[in-house]
Amino acid sequence: MKLGDIFEVTDETDIHKIFNAFDRRKYLYRIYASTKSQFVCIIWSHAILDGITAQYGSYIMLGKNVVTNIPIEHPPSFIRGFYAVDTFFKLSEFLCNSQLQKNLDVPDFQTMCLSINEIKRVSKQNKVSFPATACAMYLSRIFDALPESVSFLKVFISVYIKNSNRFNNYSIIPIIVQRCKCSPLDINTSISKNKTMLFGFYELFRTSLLTNVKSQIDTLKPDVIFASMKNNDEIGDAKLNRILVYNYTSSAKIYACGIQTGADNFYINSSIRVANVSLSTPLKI
Amino acid sequence: MEYILEQFETPITNDVFQLYGEDLRCLDSGKPMLTAFHYDADINYTIELCKKNINKKFAVPLIRNCDHIP
Numbered sequence: 001m002k003l004g005d006i007f008e009v010t011d012e013t014d015i016h017k018i019f020n021a022f023d024r025r026k027y028l029y030r031i032y033a034s035t036k037s038q039f040v041c042i043i044w045s046h047a048i049l050d051g052i053t054a055q056y057g058s059y060i061m062l063g064k065n066v067v068t069n070i071p072i073e074h075p076p077s078f079i080r081g082f083y084a085v086d087t088f089f090k091l092s093e094f095l096c097n098s099q100l101q102k103n104l105d106v107p108d109f110q111t112m113c114l115s116i117n118e119i120k121r122v123s124k125q126n127k128v129s130f131p132a133t134a135c136a137m138y139l140s141r142i143f144d145a146l147p148e149s150v151s152f153l154k155v156f157i158s159v160y161i162k163n164s165n166r167f168n169n170y171s172i173i174p175i176i177v178q179r180c181k182c183s184p185l186d187i188n189t190s191i192s193k194n195k196t197m198l199f200g201f202y203e204l205f206r207t208s209l210l211t212n213v214k215s216q217i218d219t220l221k222p223d224v225i226f227a228s229m230k231n232n233d234e235i236g237d238a239k240l241n242r243i244l245v246y247n248y249t250s251s252a253k254i255y256a257c258g259i260q261t262g263a264d265n266f267y268i269n270s271s272i273r274v275a276n277v278s279l280s281t282p283l284k285i
Numbered sequence: 286m287e288y289i290l291e292q293f294e295t296p297i298t299n300d301v302f303q304l305y306g307e308d309l310r311c312l313d314s315g316k317p318m319l320t321a322f323h324y325d326a327d328i329n330y331t332i333e334l335c336k337k338n339i340n341k342k343f344a345v346p347l348i349r350n351c352d353h354i355p
Contacts, residue, residue, distance in 0.1 A: 001343060002343075003336060003339055003340060003343075006339055007335065007336060007339055009332060015319065015321055019317075019319050022317060024317050031335060031339075033328060033331070033332045033335065035328065035329070035332075038323065038324045038325070038326075038327070038328050039321050039322060039323045039324065039328075040321070040322045040324075040328065040331060040332075040335070041319055041320065041321040041322070042319070042320045042321075042322075043317045043318070043319050044317060044318055044319075044320070045317050045318075046317065046318050051318075054318070054320065055320075058320055058322075060338060060342070061335050061338050061339060061342075062322060062331060062334070062335055062338075063331065063334040063335070063338060236331075237326065237330055237331075238324040238325075238326045238327065238328050238330055238331045239324055239325035239326040240322060240323070240324055240325075241323045241324060241325045242323050243320065243321070243322055243323075244320070244321045244323070245318065245319070245320050245321075246318065246319040246320075246321065247318055248317075248318075248319070
């Protein structure tokens with residue numbers, strides 16, 4: 001393997017053109033650096049890497065300090081079976097019909113930026129977790145952008161869970177979010193109520209192959225997958241402005257990945273497959 | 286720390302990369318993701334650093350070097 005197999009400097013300024021030209025039969029991981037538009041984009045196969053591992057590899061390549069993520073430990077084996085059965089019955093709640101139409105073949109990508117200090121302030125005020133607050137703020141914007149007829153969303157929150165191999169180091173906590181109950185406290189309560197489902201979900205759908213898990217998730221038809229990724233505030237000499245994750249093939253109608261950049265910016269990039277959803281102009285709240 | 290290769294996993298450097306008999310390059314659900322790092326300043330320094338780090342990583346198998354896992 002040589003440098004050119006994994007790295008390319010380009011004049012292309014359009015990220016999506018780079019993605020479309022990517023030959024996924026030839027490459028599993030490839031880095032493109034655009035000198036004209038000052039970005040580096042990394043295209044990686046989700047079949048062999050999960051988000052945490054991809055983030056780690058990207059940081060190593062780009063000379064950034066790596067982020068230490070601590071995975072959730074599994075409960076003792078005798079409880080796992082119970083969680084699996086419990087989750088199996090709880091999943092019936094998520095088989096209800098979605099109120100969203102997945103009608104875009106190519107996702108519409110939209111970026112918003114929240115203030116980390118504000119998320120922390122609200123979290124502290126309500127005594128809830130950072131991801132719960134970020135998710136609530138994000139979903140409020142989503143509900144605002146959707147017709148009033150959409151009264152609930154099936155939301156899957158991804159969590160990092162210990163795994164013996166490099167695949168599938170995640171599970172999910174599924175929650176139903178009502179339009180009128182979308183506060184950080186409401187989201188946190190729902191997460192707490194369903195938190196053991198992350199173990200059950202893992203037991204029910206676990207496999208060494210991430211792609212199989214993804215196809216199983218698809219049968220449950222999530223409206224939104226929300227991922228809040230941990231990061232440090234290092235921007236380096238090249239003044240890192242933002243990190244955005246694009247998901248072109250998500251099973252969810254809306255895939256959102258939030259990640260910190262710098263001291264106070266929490267960028268959430270949305271991959272939206274629902275027509276006519278326009279999130280408000282990127283700004284901090 | 287290194288992972289032990291899965292029993293049914295062929296080495297990633299082979300012409301055909303398979304896991305459990307499926308060629309991962311051909312799975313629809315294994316379509317690629319894209320992560321973009323946008324910079325305000327000149328990224329030539331980052332490019333050179335990236336090249337250097339890649340060459341360094343080529344000294345050991347890329348995928349198997351997973352020392353971030355505790």
